[in-house]
Amino acid sequence: MIDSLILQQGSDWRAQAEVFDEIFFVFLALGTLIGTIVVAYTLWNVYKYRDDGGEPKEGFDAPEVGELPTGQGGPKAKKLFLSFGLSAIVVISLVVYAYGILLYVEDGPDADEDNIEIVVEGYQYGWDYEYPNGHTETGELVVPADTRIDISVTSRDVWHNFGSSELRIKSDAIPGDTNTNWFSVSSEEVQAQGGEATFTVECFELCGPGHSAMEGQITVIPQDEWETWYEGTDGDSSNVEGGASVDGAASVNAAAIGGVSA
Missing domain, CATH: 2.60.40.420 (Cupredoxins -  blue copper proteins)
Structure with missing residues (x-):
């Protein structure tokens, strides 16, 4: 990925097909990784907080439909802002990466007399x-x-x-x-x-x-x-x-x- 951001010149010019293939691979790899983590975490919570027919533990703060975190530092608010922060980092990184490499596709390598x-x-x-x-x-x-x-x-x-x-x-x-x-x-x-x-x-x-x-x-x-x-x-x-x-x-x-x- 670092090489693609440097955008090598001369004999190392990168064909458009190679650039688009790399973008596809990066998005596919990250999408698969993040999707796996999200699905695994969701299934773990489904199992952890399943209804086993017993009485809820003392002090258990069960979520309610339509409820929003209070923002007072509770565990629900921490999880929300942590997930939001991580998502923002991933999305911004992908936007910067894709925009930089697509500029290369738009303008191409530096022109010279051999073109x-x-x-x-x-x-x-x-x-x-x-x-x-x-x-x-x-x-x-x-x-x-x-x-x-x-x-x-x-x-x-x-x-x-x-x-x-x-x-x-x-x-x-x-x-x-x-x-x-x-x-x-x-x-x-x-x-x-x-x-x-x-x-x-x-x-x-x-x-x-x-x-x-x-x-x-x-x-x-x-x-x-x-x-x-x-x-x-x-x-x-x-x-x-x-x-x-x-x-x-x-x-x-x-x-x-x-x-x-x-």
């Missing part, structure tokens, strides 16, 4: 990716490992939403507007997938009858392999199978005449 800025443009029903050298890809986004990838997301026709559940990224694609986001994939993840990591891209905004076919792919390869690939692009364009093609979109729209309009 890659890519324009993502959605259309019915696919994705175009434009690299800094002017090269464009359709359907597949090829990026290097251990690098911050900055994406500027927009649309040429209707509202879309560019995202990948596996990478925990999601951005609205709105005509005439641009939304920014970032992601990164570690070389360890690339090696774990056999030297080339792939992640599915989907549209998360209902955009027409071909919405369900609007898929793409993010391919992550080692840095040296990507540099060789990038040097060979030389600003040309490439169409990769994924989602509906432009002609396919026209076919879908034609089929939609008299039905659901895009």
